[in-house]
Amino acid sequence: MTGGGVSSLRGRGLPLLLAALLAWLAGGFAAYKDYHSPFPPPGEIRVPPQGAAGDMFALAFGARRVFADLWFVRLLQYYGTRELSEEEQSEAAGLHEHGHHHEENFGGGKYPLFLSMSRHILETDPGFISAGLYGGGSLAFNLARPAEAEELLNYGLRYSPKEWKYLKVLAAIGYSKAGDPAAVAEQIKPLLSDPDCPVMLKQLAAFLNKKAGNYAAAAAIYADIAATSRDAVYVENARRELSRLSERKAE
Amino acid sequence: MKTFVPLAWAVAANSFAESVRHRFFTLFTVFAFTAIYASVLAGVMAVDEEARVLADLGLALMELTTLAYVLFQASSSLLKEAETKTIYLVFSRPVPRGVYLAGKMGGVMLTAAFMLGVMGLMHVALLAFRGFPVPAGYGWALAGSFMKLAVITAFAFFVSLFSTSAVSTLVISGIMWTLGHFVSETRFMAEQASGFKAALLKGTLLLIPNLQLFNARDVMGAACSITPAAVFAGAAWILAAYFASLWLLAGKEF
Amino acid sequence: MTTNAVSFAGVEKTYKRPRLLGAVYHTAVQDLSFDIPAGEITGLLGLNGAGKTTIMKLLTGLLFPNAGTVQVFGLPPSGQAAKAKVGFLPELPYFPPQLKPGSALAYYGRLSGLSGKELSLAAEEALQRTGLEPHADKRISEFSKGMLQRLGLAQALLHKPDLLVLDEPVSGLDPLAIHDIRKLLAGLNAEGRTIFLSSHSISEVEKLCGRVLIMVRGRLAKTVTRAEWEAAPGGLEAIFVEAVK
Numbered sequence: 001m002t003g004g005g006v007s008s009l010r011g012r013g014l015p016l017l018l019a020a021l022l023a024w025l026a027g028g029f030a031a032y033k034d035y036h037s038p039f040p041p042p043g044e045i046r047v048p049p050q051g052a053a054g055d056m057f058a059l060a061f062g063a064r065r066v067f068a069d070l071w072f073v074r075l076l077q078y079y080g081t082r083e084l085s086e087e088e089q090s091e092a093a094g095l096h097e098h099g100h101h102h103e104e105n106f107g108g109g110k111y112p113l114f115l116s117m118s119r120h121i122l123e124t125d126p127g128f129i130s131a132g133l134y135g136g137g138s139l140a141f142n143l144a145r146p147a148e149a150e151e152l153l154n155y156g157l158r159y160s161p162k163e164w165k166y167l168k169v170l171a172a173i174g175y176s177k178a179g180d181p182a183a184v185a186e187q188i189k190p191l192l193s194d195p196d197c198p199v200m201l202k203q204l205a206a207f208l209n210k211k212a213g214n215y216a217a218a219a220a221i222y223a224d225i226a227a228t229s230r231d232a233v234y235v236e237n238a239r240r241e242l243s244r245l246s247e248r249k250a251e
Numbered sequence: 252m253k254t255f256v257p258l259a260w261a262v263a264a265n266s267f268a269e270s271v272r273h274r275f276f277t278l279f280t281v282f283a284f285t286a287i288y289a290s291v292l293a294g295v296m297a298v299d300e301e302a303r304v305l306a307d308l309g310l311a312l313m314e315l316t317t318l319a320y321v322l323f324q325a326s327s328s329l330l331k332e333a334e335t336k337t338i339y340l341v342f343s344r345p346v347p348r349g350v351y352l353a354g355k356m357g358g359v360m361l362t363a364a365f366m367l368g369v370m371g372l373m374h375v376a377l378l379a380f381r382g383f384p385v386p387a388g389y390g391w392a393l394a395g396s397f398m399k400l401a402v403i404t405a406f407a408f409f410v411s412l413f414s415t416s417a418v419s420t421l422v423i424s425g426i427m428w429t430l431g432h433f434v435s436e437t438r439f440m441a442e443q444a445s446g447f448k449a450a451l452l453k454g455t456l457l458l459i460p461n462l463q464l465f466n467a468r469d470v471m472g473a474a475c476s477i478t479p480a481a482v483f484a485g486a487a488w489i490l491a492a493y494f495a496s497l498w499l500l501a502g503k504e505f
Numbered sequence: 506m507t508t509n510a511v512s513f514a515g516v517e518k519t520y521k522r523p524r525l526l527g528a529v530y531h532t533a534v535q536d537l538s539f540d541i542p543a544g545e546i547t548g549l550l551g552l553n554g555a556g557k558t559t560i561m562k563l564l565t566g567l568l569f570p571n572a573g574t575v576q577v578f579g580l581p582p583s584g585q586a587a588k589a590k591v592g593f594l595p596e597l598p599y600f601p602p603q604l605k606p607g608s609a610l611a612y613y614g615r616l617s618g619l620s621g622k623e624l625s626l627a628a629e630e631a632l633q634r635t636g637l638e639p640h641a642d643k644r645i646s647e648f649s650k651g652m653l654q655r656l657g658l659a660q661a662l663l664h665k666p667d668l669l670v671l672d673e674p675v676s677g678l679d680p681l682a683i684h685d686i687r688k689l690l691a692g693l694n695a696e697g698r699t700i701f702l703s704s705h706s707i708s709e710v711e712k713l714c715g716r717v718l719i720m721v722r723g724r725l726a727k728t729v730t731r732a733e734w735e736a737a738p739g740g741l742e743a744i745f746v747e748a749v750k
Contacts, residue, residue, distance in 0.1 A: 254618065257615070262616070272603055336597070336598065336599055337600075339567060341616060343565040343670075344616045344617050345586075345618065346616050347585065504562075504568045
């Protein structure tokens with residue numbers, strides 16, 4: 001600003017306005033060229049029950065990650081609900097209490113909305129890799145729904161095409177369908193040290209190693225679960241397995 | 252230029268000091284702290300994803316709280332000075348209106364930076380207390396939030412100069428905030444459409460500031476840095492809002 | 506180089522108030538022409554709505570005339586050069602209540618281009634001259650009306666302006682405070698400063714001013730010198746009442 005003051009500013013009204021418009025358009029143009037959305041378009045978001053309002057807020061406030069987190073918590077709560085069929089199966093198989101903390105491919109209840117809820121998380125935030133792995137792993141190895149697991153993981157790959165962890169789990173599912181648990185464990189092995197690896201996959205790997213007689217490897221994984229997981233049931237199970245393994249070793 | 256910076260800084264520092272002294276600032280800060288600590292509950296419910304949930308919720312709440320405060324300040328600051336006649340004591344002095352405007356905008360942006368900084372420190376302390384490191388891209392997330400807030404602050408000042416009340420400024424700026432986050436969806440619709448509808452949507456893309464450019468908070472991790480083109484766009488929008496505000500302020504009588 | 510501190514030539518100011526359909530126009534001052542010689546104390550009298558505050562604001566660049574020209578020491582009033590020579594006290598000035606007077610003066614001093622030692626000296630002097638030094642440690646929220654008015658004067662004096670424009674400087678003050686303000690203004694005038702003040706108090710204007718402009722419904726009804734009102738039976742009051750009838 002020069003010393004002319006307001007009267008000279010008023011005389012320069014049109015150029016100021018023009019400068020404003022040009023600057024605004026320059027910003028818009030730079031943004032148009034530079035921005036490429038990493039997210040799926042809104043048309044791909046299949047609105048699950050009780051999800052529409054949240055999706056709107058997620059988009060309106062640029063809070064996709066936050067709402068993906070909330071949908072993940074909701075998925076955990078959903079998968080944590082007890083189902084009579086699981087309880088009956090648990091007693092019949094003589095295994096531990098049910099819930100989502102299964103050792104084997106348990107058939108764990110119906111959970112008909114599991115795929116749509118898992119997919120909704122990735123539709124909201126495709127960068128939530130651990131949720132994708134959790135959903136895919138649970139569908140494939142706990143709920144015995146490999147086709148749905150593959151659908152979920154392939155959807156995840158669409159927006160994270162370089163995500164090797166999805167490819168590993170898909171391969172593990174393939175080997176699982178072929179009845180080759182050793183190969184399944186081998187595919188999951190590189191994931192175990194990754195921070196995105198969900199605890200249920202670690203538990204599966206430990207179980208498969210134990211089943212194959214690789215007790216040292218199983219014990220290492222259980223020890224990792226006990227040290228790093230915040231899920232009390234998995235930690236308790238891991239500690240129980242570790243004491244069993246050390247008893248076996250003592251024998 | 253010799254007098255521009257010292258004068259603008261005097262106005263900005265005064266505006267910042269007034270913000271911090273204002274009772275609403277205390278209310279907002281208390282709310283933010285409470286909300287961030289309450290997010291611990293959601294974090295615990297997420298079990299092994301607690302670190303992610305705590306980080307995401309905290310950053311989102313910090314941004315929303317600061318947004319509420321800066322919009323409140325930007326929409327009422329000039330109006331309040333006109334109503335209390337404080338502006339008479341400013342514009343009867345050799346203070347160019349452009350300098351005053353720059354100082355006022357700068358003061359609110361300084362307040363936003365201060366709020367984000369203080370809440371960020373509290374948030375990091377909370378993460379450390381829960382045993383989690385500072386997530387990758389945290390700095391970019393905060394920087395991105397600040398850029399978004401700076402753009403919307405400048406826009407709100409512009410709106411406050413022609414709107415009839417602080418409430419209408421708040422509402423219009425709030426709408427622009429949400430529209431700014433819908434730009435990528437608008438672009439998708441523009442690409443699907445044709446003819447006049449496509450042209451209209453593409454025109455909208457140029458007119459609405461794409462706040463998603465700065466939304467590093469939503470893509471935290473490897474690819475979340477804010478590009479130089481994004482910084483240019485943000486600076487261009489802020490400058491545009493400043494020029495447009497100055498155009499209005501130059502002719503304004505008190 | 507002009508000897509007039511202020512010059513109004515054919516000035517008109519019309520306010521536009523937007524309504525639902527169209528707008529309402531109100532002409533606050535019309536065809537206004539007068540000069541204020543430098544170094545004098547000139548008063549501005551008029552009923553409410555006569556245009557006194559409008560004139561003050563036109564002088565200080567807060568309003569822009571729709572017609573005619575306004576000059577302050579030969580310069581446009583909205584220019585920085587003119588503003589550097591003017592100290593303005595608006596009616597009922599507002600200061601942030603939680604501040605101390607020194608902090609408020611420091612802010613306005615910076616806006617007047619002062620800094621460092623010059624600023625602190627100017628603030629100190631302004632507090633001293635306006636009798637606020639004993640209250641320097643109080644917050645503005647604890648100030649009485651008279652003290653606020655003095656603080657308003659203090660901020661107008663910071664940059665040692667050549668022209669003081671005072672809108673109702675003794676409004677709401679007690680007799681002792683009025684006496685102090687009058688003494689202060691007389692002292693400032695003795696230093697060579699031009700003072701232009703508006704007031705409802707005819708007696709105050711009589712005591713202080715050398716010339717008085719009487720405004721009636723936006724027009725300059727009469728310009729009266731001290732010699733004229735001292736010679737008139739009934740004094741300035743009678744002349745004023747006659748002019749506004």
